[in-house]
Amino acid sequence: MTPIIRFEHVSVNAHEKTILSDISFELFPGEKAVLCGKSGSGKSSILRTLLGLHALSRGMVYFRGKPLDYLSVQAIRSCTAYIGQEPVLGADSVREALLLPFQFKAHRGRQPAEAQLIEALQRLQLPADILKQASNHISVGEKQRIALARGLLLGKNLYLLDEVTSALDEASKQAVFEVFSDPGLTVLSVAHDPDWISRCNRVIKLEEGRLIQDVT
Amino acid sequence: MKTLDIALPQMALLYGLCVLPWLLLWLIGLRLSRDIAVSILRMSIQLMLVGIYLKMLFHLNNPWFNGLWILMMLLVADWSILQRAGLKARYFFLATFTAIASSILFTTAYLVILVIQPAHFYDARYLVPLAGMILGNCLQGNVIALERFYSALRKSENEYVTFLLLGASRWEAVRPYFRLAVKAAINPTIAGMATMGLVSLPGMMTGQILGGSEPWLAVKYQIAIMICIFTGTTAACIINLKLSLAIAFNPFDVLKEEIIDKH
Numbered sequence: 001m002t003p004i005i006r007f008e009h010v011s012v013n014a015h016e017k018t019i020l021s022d023i024s025f026e027l028f029p030g031e032k033a034v035l036c037g038k039s040g041s042g043k044s045s046i047l048r049t050l051l052g053l054h055a056l057s058r059g060m061v062y063f064r065g066k067p068l069d070y071l072s073v074q075a076i077r078s079c080t081a082y083i084g085q086e087p088v089l090g091a092d093s094v095r096e097a098l099l100l101p102f103q104f105k106a107h108r109g110r111q112p113a114e115a116q117l118i119e120a121l122q123r124l125q126l127p128a129d130i131l132k133q134a135s136n137h138i139s140v141g142e143k144q145r146i147a148l149a150r151g152l153l154l155g156k157n158l159y160l161l162d163e164v165t166s167a168l169d170e171a172s173k174q175a176v177f178e179v180f181s182d183p184g185l186t187v188l189s190v191a192h193d194p195d196w197i198s199r200c201n202r203v204i205k206l207e208e209g210r211l212i213q214d215v216t
Numbered sequence: 217m218k219t220l221d222i223a224l225p226q227m228a229l230l231y232g233l234c235v236l237p238w239l240l241l242w243l244i245g246l247r248l249s250r251d252i253a254v255s256i257l258r259m260s261i262q263l264m265l266v267g268i269y270l271k272m273l274f275h276l277n278n279p280w281f282n283g284l285w286i287l288m289m290l291l292v293a294d295w296s297i298l299q300r301a302g303l304k305a306r307y308f309f310l311a312t313f314t315a316i317a318s319s320i321l322f323t324t325a326y327l328v329i330l331v332i333q334p335a336h337f338y339d340a341r342y343l344v345p346l347a348g349m350i351l352g353n354c355l356q357g358n359v360i361a362l363e364r365f366y367s368a369l370r371k372s373e374n375e376y377v378t379f380l381l382l383g384a385s386r387w388e389a390v391r392p393y394f395r396l397a398v399k400a401a402i403n404p405t406i407a408g409m410a411t412m413g414l415v416s417l418p419g420m421m422t423g424q425i426l427g428g429s430e431p432w433l434a435v436k437y438q439i440a441i442m443i444c445i446f447t448g449t450t451a452a453c454i455i456n457l458k459l460s461l462a463i464a465f466n467p468f469d470v471l472k473e474e475i476i477d478k479h
Contacts, residue, residue, distance in 0.1 A: 051377075051381065052468035052469075052470070053377060053468070053470055055466065055468075055470075069467070070467040070468065073468050077380060077381050077383065078383055080381065081381075082381045084374075087378070088374045088375045088378040089378075090375050090378050090379060090382070100379075100382060101382035101383050101384075103388075104379075104382065104383045104384045104385070104388050105385065105388065106383035106384075106385070107383050150382070154382075154383070
């Protein structure tokens with residue numbers, strides 16, 4: 001089986017500092033992997049590198065067997081949902097935020113119906129009336145789940161999650177775990193939360209930009 | 217009607233007026249003496265040199281000399297726009313030159329050839345001051361457009377990246393910042409047109425009236441120049457920003473850090 005993601009001896013320098021050094025690993029469809037390590041160990045940099053946001057100084061990243069270039073990075077971005085610690089919703093209201101991607105040419109004409117919006121919200125323990133709220137009046141935990149709901153509405157199957165349960169209560173966390181129990185979804189995450197780590201089938205440990213342990 | 221000359225003693229009296237703002241600034245604790253002195257000196261020397269050059273230019277009225285003067289103005293404006301917008305000239309010089317040259321030449325040619333229709337289109341009396349006025353305003357607009365656009369993009373990097381990751385093309389992702397930058401650049405011109413004649417008498421019109429023109433003729437020239445300034449500035453800002461998009465990003469749509477002049 002072709003790995004969905006392959007890092008081959010990847011090194012990345014940013015601001016005259018090595019942030020990733022000789023990283024190699026593969027991620028297969030359906031895997032739920034978590035990157036662990038201290039702050040500054042390079043966890044988030046791996047996610048950003050995969051999205052083409054850091055230039056490689058050595059090695060190569062492959063997506064579905066193709067090296068990372070202008071075309072493959074578009075392919076990665078079109079099938080990937082990236083949810084950071086404090087996601088940017090990019091619109092004034094929650095409804096506009098959920099519908100934002102459908103204004104872009106890549107998703108135009110696929111705008112979800114009201115019932116689909118509500119269903120996506122409810123899967124993540126969010127009430128339907130949150131649609132009317134202003135984006136800057138909701139909590140970080142709600143923002144994270146709205147960003148996840150946006151990924152679900154777009155039908156994304158690769159999720160890059162950076163501390164996505166950091167601001168969630170127990171019930172919301174369970175809802176997120178439920179969503180990612182779907183074997184069709186591939187997850188590469190960054191987490192310190194023991195609950196999240198225990199639900200991942202693979203733990204990749206990093207230290208000072210180096211991969212030191214990869215346990216399945 | 218002949219315009220009254222300002223004799224040298226009266227010119228000295230005029231410079232004396234600068235003591236008032238200098239004193240006011242000093243009283244509020246702003247120590248700008250050096251900047252003020254340098255600016256007034258530069259303005260005076262530059263205008264005197266322009267006066268000498270324009271006198272020669274009007275006397276010769278040669279299309280090549282006139283063209284050379286406009287080219288020089290464009291090159292200085294190009295350098296000045298990039299320096300003030302905080303962008304490195306080695307990356308954007310050609311793009312900015314293309315944008316301002318095409319917009320200024322088009323609007324000036326439109327005004328001179330189609331509207332004013334002098335005996336010779338290259339007549340220095342019309343071509344040089346009109347191109348200069350349009351370019352001067354266009355310069356301000358382009359500084360605002362480039363500066364606002366790139367500082368907004370850097371400030372909102374997370375939002376821009378979010379747009380990309382939600383499927384936006386580079387153009388779709390930068391469009392909100394692009395629109396705001398163009399709006400900021402042309403707003404002063406739009407506001408200026410809306411209040412013109414009510415709040416202030418524009419410089420060119422005042423100059424023409426002082427020069428002995430009929431007020432009605434001065435009004436027509438002022439309308440013509442304002443429409444050309446608006447057209448030239450809008451076109452130059454949009455072309456400039458559009459051309460810069462091809463230079464400022466890497467193939468993965470990430471803004472290149474090295475284009476920003478941090479000095």
